[in-house]
Amino acid sequence: MKVSIFDVAKKSGLSVVTVSRVLNGAESVREKNRQKVLEAIKELDYHPNAAARSLARGKTGIVGLIMTTLQDSFFDTVVKELNEVLALHGYFLAVSVSTGIGSDENHYLIQEDRVDGLILLSPMEEDNYIVELKRRNIPYVLIDNQKPENDAFSVTIDNYKGGYAATKHLLDLGHTSIAHLSGQNMFRSTRERRSGFLDALKEKDLAPFDMITGDFEIDFGYDICRKWLREGRLPSAVFAGDDHIALGVVNALMEEGIKVPEQVAIVGYDDQYISSKLHPHLTTVRQPADRIGIAAADMLLKRMEGTMKRGANVKIDPELIVRESTGSGSPTKSTTG
Numbered sequence: 001m002k003v004s005i006f007d008v009a010k011k012s013g014l015s016v017v018t019v020s021r022v023l024n025g026a027e028s029v030r031e032k033n034r035q036k037v038l039e040a041i042k043e044l045d046y047h048p049n050a051a052a053r054s055l056a057r058g059k060t061g062i063v064g065l066i067m068t069t070l071q072d073s074f075f076d077t078v079v080k081e082l083n084e085v086l087a088l089h090g091y092f093l094a095v096s097v098s099t100g101i102g103s104d105e106n107h108y109l110i111q112e113d114r115v116d117g118l119i120l121l122s123p124m125e126e127d128n129y130i131v132e133l134k135r136r137n138i139p140y141v142l143i144d145n146q147k148p149e150n151d152a153f154s155v156t157i158d159n160y161k162g163g164y165a166a167t168k169h170l171l172d173l174g175h176t177s178i179a180h181l182s183g184q185n186m187f188r189s190t191r192e193r194r195s196g197f198l199d200a201l202k203e204k205d206l207a208p209f210d211m212i213t214g215d216f217e218i219d220f221g222y223d224i225c226r227k228w229l230r231e232g233r234l235p236s237a238v239f240a241g242d243d244h245i246a247l248g249v250v251n252a253l254m255e256e257g258i259k260v261p262e263q264v265a266i267v268g269y270d271d272q273y274i275s276s277k278l279h280p281h282l283t284t285v286r287q288p289a290d291r292i293g294i295a296a297a298d299m300l301l302k303r304m305e306g307t308m309k310r311g312a313n314v315k316i317d318p319e320l321i322v323r324e325s326t327g328s329g330s331p332t333k334s335t336t337g
Contacts (some may be wrong), residue, residue: 011040064109067121073273081293139303152311162285162318163196175237179210182241209235221248243268266325280324
């Protein structure tokens with residue numbers, strides 16, 4: 001027979017109200033009585049109903065996560081870390097994939113009483129979300145947000161340092177003809193990585209071989225490299241805005257028998273799972289997804305507990321991972337901060 005809160009009350013010799021207060025962490029219970037309740041719970045092997053406890057606290061026990069895609073190994077690692085940290089604190093993670101709040105001003109996870117807090121991972125239309133979250137008084141944290149003015153309660157990556165480090169690595173190898181293929185300008189990461197790229201070149205009084213924006217897709221890198229080949233011109237090195245773009249460039253070069261890195265060196269960004277599985281292994285800039293997830297979860301927990309009132313931005317440095325595509329046979333790490 002299942003043990004109930006009434007059995008715990010009877011065993012401890014205290015009221016159901018007192019047992020309930022102990023279960024909910026109330027500070028008004030005398031220490032002597034708290035110990036009696038805890039001993040009774042242990043002896044009876046009582047497991048309180050999570051849903052009932054959440055109701056008693058006026059909470060759902062659920063944290064929402066809104067992200068733009070599931071097909072990204074960097075995002076996968078961030079979500080895994082978030083899930084593990086939040087679970088340790090008794091929260092379930094509810095994931096929704098959405099490109100923006102758009103016309104749906106009452107997004108499922110933002111409706112009242114759905115979640116105790118919300119995390120936005122690389123959000124688009126973040127202003128709309130923030131307005132709605134503030135209106136509903138839902139604690140939130142942004143990861144990799146697009147606008148610096150929304151950095152209160154956010155975890156961001158220093159993409160400027162990443163772009164600079166990737167380009168400096170190529171410059172240190174002696175490359176002077178370097179192209180940069182980036183994502184769309186709507187992404188803050190695109191703009192910051194490009195700034196780091198340009199500043200590194202400027203220090204050497206060099207101009208880019210080419211700078212082209214497109215999608216974070218293999219096809220984009222492939223198509224641009226094919227275009228260069230048709231025009232009879234190639235850079236000696238390419239800094240790609242993400243690993244998918246980089247792999248597209250590698251594919252186009254290998255089709256033509258052009259060797260990487262002997263003839264063209266390639267650096268990607270993100271350190272996606274595939275980067276170390278294909279040949280040549282890709283030199284890339286790693287975003288430490290585990291640290292990002294832990295920092296975001298910690299910030300949201302503090303907001304939900306009411307211990308973080310003022311806004312704060314946690315900025316995390318990326319790492320340059322040197323592999324075969326720039327001339328190294330084994331991976332080495334280089335911090336950028």
